[in-house]
Structure formats: C-alpha cells, structure tokens
Amino acid sequence: MKYVIILGDGMADEPIKELNNQTPLQYANKPMMDSLAKLGEVGRVYTIPKGMSPGSDTANLAVLGYDPNIYYSGRSPLEAVSMGVELLDSDVTFRCNLVTLSYEGDYEEKIILDHSADEISTEEARVLIKAVNEHFKSKDIEFYPGISYRHLMVWHKGTDEFDLTPPHDILGKSIKDHLPKGSQKDIIYNMMKESYNFLSIHPINIERIKKGLRPANSIWIWGEGRKPKFPLFEEKYGLKGSVISAVDLIKGIGICAGLKSIDVEGATGNIHTNFEGKAMAAINELKRGQDFVYVHVEAPDECGHRNELENKVKSIELLDEKVVKTIVRELDALGEDYKIMILPDHPTPLRLRTHTDDPVPYLIYRKNKEVPNLEQKYDEISTMHSNNCFTKGYELIDYFFKK
Structure with missing residues (x-):
C-alpha cells in the first residue's frame, strides 16, 4: 500500500460575492478532486487546537499526527532545522x-x-x-x-x-x-x-x-x-516517508519527524511553482521504496495573503490538474493499491488576508475500495453535510492509515 497526502496550504476560504457566493474551492474547475470525492470519503477536520494560533506550523504538525499541544515549540526552530x-x-x-x-x-x-x-x-x-x-x-x-x-x-x-x-x-x-x-x-x-x-x-x-x-x-x-523534539514518523506509523515542499517550515517538520526532504527544481512557494515537478518527485519517491509522501503546495495560501482572488482560484485548478491528476495517473500505472488524502492545513480567507482556525475539508480516496456517491463534491460547503468530523486534527492521519 502506498500513501500520499496532498496539502493545499490555505486552500479553504469563505463564500465570495464575486464568485457567485461560492468559495474558491467550490468555484474552481477541479474535475480530479471532485471525481475522487464521488468515489471516496469527505469530511471536516479541526487542525488548530483551541487556544493556539492558526499557523501553518501547528496545523501541519497536526496533519502529520503530532499533537501541537505537546510537540509545538515555535515556528522558527523548525525552519532552522530545514x-x-x-x-x-x-x-x-x-x-x-x-x-x-x-x-x-x-x-x-x-x-x-x-x-x-x-x-x-x-x-x-x-x-x-x-x-x-x-x-x-x-x-x-x-x-x-x-x-x-x-x-x-x-x-x-x-x-x-x-x-x-x-x-x-x-x-x-x-x-x-x-x-x-x-x-x-x-x-x-x-x-x-x-x-x-x-x-x-x-x-x-x-x-x-x-x-x-x-x-x-x-x-x-x-x-x-526553541529546538524541537518529537518522535520519528516511522516509529509512530511503521512507514518510511518523504516530504516535498518549497518552504523551510514544512521541510523542517519533515526532517524532525525523520522524513526525507526532497528538493524540486523550480519549486518556489508561490503560484509560479513547479506543480508537476512536485507530483513526479512524489511518484519517484514511492518508486524508490518509500511508503508515504507528503506533498505540500504553498500557492493558495500566498494568494490568500495577497488578496489575489483570480490567482487563488487558479492555484487550486493547477493543484488539481498538475498535482492530483498526475499523481493519480502515475499511481494507477504502478498497479499497486494506494490511498490519497487531500486537505488544506487551515483556511486563509481572502477577506481577512490571514489564517483562521475554522475546520477544513478533507478527502480520502482508496484505490479498489471505491464507495460511489455521485452527489458528493470536495469543498467546504459539501463537507458540512458529512457526518465525518475530527475535532482533534492529529487523529485524522491515524484514521487515514488504518481505515
């Protein structure tokens, strides 16, 4: 079994008047994500513990299975490690x-x-x-x-x-x-x-x-x-893994967790990043024997901070076409069973130009275990109708691996 998490940083948002009162995730043309949603599971997850600042540091720690209340020691030391x-x-x-x-x-x-x-x-x-x-x-x-x-x-x-x-x-x-x-x-x-x-x-x-x-x-x-200390990912889950990101924060979290950090030429941390290069780097890691890859894409978050409505929609569409579609195509070609989870770490609403601690939508798809629901889509509003909700974000990855 191969496992892939695709994280669109700050991808979640609010309904926006200019988008016919839809969120960027609703409005974007993302056929691959929506097709996976129809055959998988969607839900919501609270990645930010109550009382903690809604940062990419705490949120990505939670998504990788580390309770921020226990393991968070600051953002910058994670970047220093990278x-x-x-x-x-x-x-x-x-x-x-x-x-x-x-x-x-x-x-x-x-x-x-x-x-x-x-x-x-x-x-x-x-x-x-x-x-x-x-x-x-x-x-x-x-x-x-x-x-x-x-x-x-x-x-x-x-x-x-x-x-x-x-x-x-x-x-x-x-x-x-x-x-x-x-x-x-x-x-x-x-x-x-x-x-x-x-x-x-x-x-x-x-x-x-x-x-x-x-x-x-x-x-x-x-x-x-201060200098972070937390248990190795492989010891926690019995899986060898890699992390692919353009930003030092995510690389640092991965390195501290014992994951292999992969550099991708042309990866920038903004909308002009090498989307497809990240996807192929993930596939290459799986071909080399890794069990798990964490693919982090910063672009939607940067567009949210810069209040760039068109670019935020475009970044989601590029993520769908260049990352999700490429990874699914290449995994299918490998012929192995696999699972994919797609989610943001936190919302970055264009209206606010900063992060919030609201829940984010997740999508889990497993090859050969499809559960058709043709009405299901992947966005903030659709997942509100799901009974699947994780109030402790760090528990979602356990569910992803074991379900």
Missing part, C-alpha cells in the same frame, strides 16, 4: 521576514503593505540579509538567509518570553499596536527600526522601486521558539 542551522538547547530562534512598510511618518506609525516584499527573489533577499547580519551580528545574535522573504535569526542564550505578531496578520494596518512586547522587546524593536534606515536606501531596493516592485525596506521579527 536550513541546516545547528541549534543548542539554549538557543532561541526567530523568523525574520523581509517586509514592505509605508514610507510616511515615524517608524511606529508605518503601515505594513506586504509581508513578502512582492515575494522578493531569493537572490536579492540573500544580499539584503547579508547586510542585516553585517549590521547586527554579535556574539549573541546572528541572521541566516532562507528562501524569498523567509529568513532566520538565532539568539544564543536568549529569551523566548515575547509577544510578537506575524506580519501577515496585520496587512494594511498600522504597526503601532503590534510592536514587540516582552522583557527584551527593545532589542527586537530597535533592530527592526534600524533596519529600515539602511534597507530603504539599499541599491537592491532602489532597483526594485525602479522596476515597479515593492522594496524590502525592513525586517520583521516574530515566530520565536
């Missing part, structure tokens, strides 16, 4: 975004225009983070470049007693009410503020402005955490 940064138990890590702030007024009065600086290229970002590190590096603090706008700060023997806001939660808002809080807040705040002074005039950003792109004119520090 980046190959060796951490001590005394280290505190932070996500460092390159963001676009408005130009007018004092720093604390500025508005956060874009949490990704127009999805700045990794090449440009590396130059800027190098400048940030040269400016702030000390025996205690160091910055590491990541992918696009996503980077890392490590504070040796630091504190994690902060209240820090994810930048994608406050898009279009003044940062005044969302500045760092905690005993060492001034250290974080002063670095963010000072970074604006030299990043806003950096040659990279001057060129970006000339090209009509948003500048990465400030760092934004958040997502504090």
Whole structure:
C-alpha cells in the first residue's frame, strides 16, 4: 500500500460575492478532486487546537499526527532545522521576514503593505540579509538567509518570553499596536527600526522601486521558539516517508519527524511553482521504496495573503490538474493499491488576508475500495453535510492509515 497526502496550504476560504457566493474551492474547475470525492470519503477536520494560533506550523504538525499541544515549540526552530542551522538547547530562534512598510511618518506609525516584499527573489533577499547580519551580528545574535522573504535569526542564550505578531496578520494596518512586547522587546524593536534606515536606501531596493516592485525596506521579527523534539514518523506509523515542499517550515517538520526532504527544481512557494515537478518527485519517491509522501503546495495560501482572488482560484485548478491528476495517473500505472488524502492545513480567507482556525475539508480516496456517491463534491460547503468530523486534527492521519 502506498500513501500520499496532498496539502493545499490555505486552500479553504469563505463564500465570495464575486464568485457567485461560492468559495474558491467550490468555484474552481477541479474535475480530479471532485471525481475522487464521488468515489471516496469527505469530511471536516479541526487542525488548530483551541487556544493556539492558526499557523501553518501547528496545523501541519497536526496533519502529520503530532499533537501541537505537546510537540509545538515555535515556528522558527523548525525552519532552522530545514536550513541546516545547528541549534543548542539554549538557543532561541526567530523568523525574520523581509517586509514592505509605508514610507510616511515615524517608524511606529508605518503601515505594513506586504509581508513578502512582492515575494522578493531569493537572490536579492540573500544580499539584503547579508547586510542585516553585517549590521547586527554579535556574539549573541546572528541572521541566516532562507528562501524569498523567509529568513532566520538565532539568539544564543536568549529569551523566548515575547509577544510578537506575524506580519501577515496585520496587512494594511498600522504597526503601532503590534510592536514587540516582552522583557527584551527593545532589542527586537530597535533592530527592526534600524533596519529600515539602511534597507530603504539599499541599491537592491532602489532597483526594485525602479522596476515597479515593492522594496524590502525592513525586517520583521516574530515566530520565536526553541529546538524541537518529537518522535520519528516511522516509529509512530511503521512507514518510511518523504516530504516535498518549497518552504523551510514544512521541510523542517519533515526532517524532525525523520522524513526525507526532497528538493524540486523550480519549486518556489508561490503560484509560479513547479506543480508537476512536485507530483513526479512524489511518484519517484514511492518508486524508490518509500511508503508515504507528503506533498505540500504553498500557492493558495500566498494568494490568500495577497488578496489575489483570480490567482487563488487558479492555484487550486493547477493543484488539481498538475498535482492530483498526475499523481493519480502515475499511481494507477504502478498497479499497486494506494490511498490519497487531500486537505488544506487551515483556511486563509481572502477577506481577512490571514489564517483562521475554522475546520477544513478533507478527502480520502482508496484505490479498489471505491464507495460511489455521485452527489458528493470536495469543498467546504459539501463537507458540512458529512457526518465525518475530527475535532482533534492529529487523529485524522491515524484514521487515514488504518481505515
């Protein structure tokens, strides 16, 4: 038996007037997912435990079977693992975004225009983070470049007693009410503020402005955490597996779980990613003897944060055509029994431009065990009529493997 989970990050949404009061998942042309739904099982799952922030970190941990209440130790240390940064138990890590702030007024009065600086290229970002590190590096603090706008700060023997806001939660808002809080807040705040002074005039950003792109004119520090520890996936489920993603967070979760992390050329973490390349990488892993593959696609989430309605619909359609259809076709050709589960980790409603903790729809299909229900579709509204509902998200994968 081969197992595949296809996760469309932030794919779930709300009914939208411009889509005839349908959600993007309802409105999108996704014949493969809907055909699997007619022959499989659909339901809802709460991936975010009550009281926890609705992040991709907690949600993907839950989808992979790890109770976030027990195993979550912060977002950034998971990214650090993916980046190959060796951490001590005394280290505190932070996500460092390159963001676009408005130009007018004092720093604390500025508005956060874009949490990704127009999805700045990794090449440009590396130059800027190098400048940030040269400016702030000390025996205690160091910055590491990541992918696009996503980077890392490590504070040796630091504190994690902060209240820090994810930048994608406050898009279009003044940062005044969302500045760092905690005993060492001034250290974080002063670095963010000072970074604006030299990043806003950096040659990279001057060129970006000339090209009509948003500048990465400030760092934004958040997502504090410590070195994670949780049991290996193979020990939990007796399955050897791989994870395929373009973002360090998901790669880091996979590596911590003992899954093999696969890099795919052209995988970007946005709508211009190599969808089909991810699908074929999954198939190749199964052919090489892996029992399980976790395929993560970030595009719908990024479109939700950027309030790009057409692109969110398009990202779902590309996921259906280039990922789901390809994987089903290739698995059928292998001739082995297999199971597929499709779901988002959390909703990212276009209206809000950030995550919510509402339940998300799941779809489970098993080859040779079809249960026809021709009225069944895969979307948020259709699954509301299902009796299948998991209130503890980390229990769904057990059900997927054992059902």
